[in-house]
Amino acid sequence: MKTFLGIPTGRPTHDVASPQPYAAQPGHASTLAGTARGNAMQNPNEPLRWGTNFPDAAREALKNEQMRRNLGHATSTIRNKRATVVGEAPDWEDLRDAGSQIKVNVAAQLPALLEEFERNFTARGGTVHWARDAKEANHIITTLIKETGSQEVVKVKSMATQEIGMNEYLEAQGIAAYETDLAELIVQLGDDLPSHILVPAIHRNRTEIKEIFERRMESLPAEMTDAPRELAMAAREHLRKKFLRAKVAVSGANFGVASTGSLTVVESEGNGRMCLTLPETLITVMGIEKIIPTFEDLEVFMQLLPRSSTGERMNPYSSIWTGVSPGDGPQNVHVILLDNGRSRALADDVGRAALKCIRCSACLNVCPVYERVGGHAYGSVYPGPIGAILTPQLTGTAGHSDPNNSLPYASSLCGACYEACPVKIDIPTLLVHLRARAVEQDKADHRPTAWGAAMSAATVIMSDSKKFAFAEKGLGALRLAAGKKGYVHNVPLPIISGWTDSRDLPTAPKETFRQWYKRTHPNGALASDLPAADTKPTDDSSPSSAGTESETTHD
């Protein structure tokens, strides 16, 4: 089954217990050297690696003009809201600096902070579990749910549980996990995949949502239209029954406070508050990088996150809980501290900056690439600029044909993401860093590439001006190709044809700049004709402008 984007939907529920490493698809140009290709096929069980490489997935996505219009409209609306509320904060840049520095410190002392969190969370009656990867986390969650005897859980929207494919795993174990965030509900009922961190159903319009509800919800109002309020009321009715009977809830966490052992969920719809307070058992899955040192640090992030995320000054619901409160709320409280590749990212002195991310999705909303291709093209539950640097670090990359190796190239390096990031992740620099790692990996694999050869040749030419000047003469070929037209329309060569598919190339000039300068400045720079107090005597330049052409005389 495929979505209207042609992307495989809903990861199959079989075999999720033992996710296989990435295997190249049949027909994929290159395969992993020395690996048996017997059952080579795409493994859609991996929430951080599905589908084909980015350029191919993007090409498909670009064909969907309706989705592009939807995305353009949605992202520009959020962008403008964010710009307004960020503009209101006079200390915004200071807040960004503070948020960034807190996260840098967290990375530097993560083991100690995690142990401090564990002590405090345990002292208040909670139980801490440690999970190295998705498999361990899913196993722990399943065991905890089975101990309660419940066959279903309600869920707070959570990227961590998306990342480990929890819903699909539980389904295979006979446990139903109900998403209660409206957009996640739409994605779940549509057997779809999320395409945005904050607004996972951003690629759906309301007509599609109404159709999904009609197909999957019971006892809908007879005359329901696709008006947003009516759709929301239908979802509310659908969810209310589930909240009231649920014995177990699963959540993520925006922050975990080491000094107090508190967990935090920040949300907009109140569904989170329902899940966090009504059931008897509460299981939270939190990436280890979400730890912050003290309760005071929350004040920085509680200002940064809502403004960056939904473009609001403050989000409607902020829930903070610390272990168990006797007689009030869940009495069986667990947290699973999830690594799942984070230690690998932490070991990279440049790449670790990606772990500063607070999942606000501001970078998605300002990204010109995301706006045009949407989230599914990134083949991960983490799309957009942050996905391009986070996904390949969490999974590691398995050689040249691994689609996650194409993610760091999915950017024009325009820098809009860095400008918007509330914790100042220098995403363009990380993208370049990860590109360099992909190139190093090819080199280590003794894998020659056309790009590598071109870059080697360019190094020879571009580190020596004599060779460069000689190469410039070769550009006369462009003039031949252009003929009288004065532009080049079609170059049937690999690499360059990627350019001439949609743009003309200029023809080479009759005279390069260095030829012009030599002709017009035969004795070097023309002496300044104005006295300049801050310059030293001009012994090193020609005092004469004789012999130069009129075009260089001074006005």
Added chain:
Amino acid sequence: MRIALAATCIADALFPQAPIATVKLLERLGHEVHFPSSQTCCGQMHVNTGYLDKAVPVIKNHVETFAPVLDNEWDAIVIPSGSCAGSIKHQQAMVCDRAGQSALAGTARAVAAKTYELSELLVDVLEVTNVGAYFPHKVTYHPTCHSMRMLGVGDRPYQLLREVEGIELVELPDENQCCGFGGTFSVKNSDTSSAMLQDKIRNVEETGARVLSAGDYSCLMHIGGGLNRKGSDTTTMHLAEILASTRHDPATPPPALRAGQSVKVATK
């Protein structure tokens, strides 16, 4: 002031009009413009494609070419490109450090501190916004991502353009959106790049400007290539070309090569 010009590899080879205009402009303002002939390229293409090791010899050549600025051979270095200036200021030293060449990194940092993108040099160093230019045409300006975000040149190009006699300056809708060039992005992710370009071209044409200007010929090559393919009446000129134009020696916008025609050619 004695100013060394880094012409940029792409303009030296393909768009000499930009560095030529830079020379004319600065000489008109009474400054000496030197062209250290051992220069080639800043290394940005290698760096952004991930070939950091292969970038080092290119960066070394750039840094050594312009290192005499540290011995007061020149007072400043000017480069008529926001992205090359950005690479010099934000990438060169990092790449050298990573390659274990800390001495070269130190020199690169010092040279970068004396390097200015053209509008920065004019407004901040030479403290001039009215350069005595004359350009009686309708112009719109694309601020370019690296000028805007890596360098933070802000409204300096507009300060300069607003003082040009006869100019009709019109705002470019969604000006801060990337044109989709991104160096090798334009060929590695050609389809996405083209989609971004089409939106940029639509916005440019909406202005009805005769000339699209920018401070970087790499972006102009991209947008200009798309405008030409579309048969647009709008053509491209570097900021330096407009500022170099005077009543005495006026620059004329380049002709639209195929105005009114729209030819679709399949290349694959």
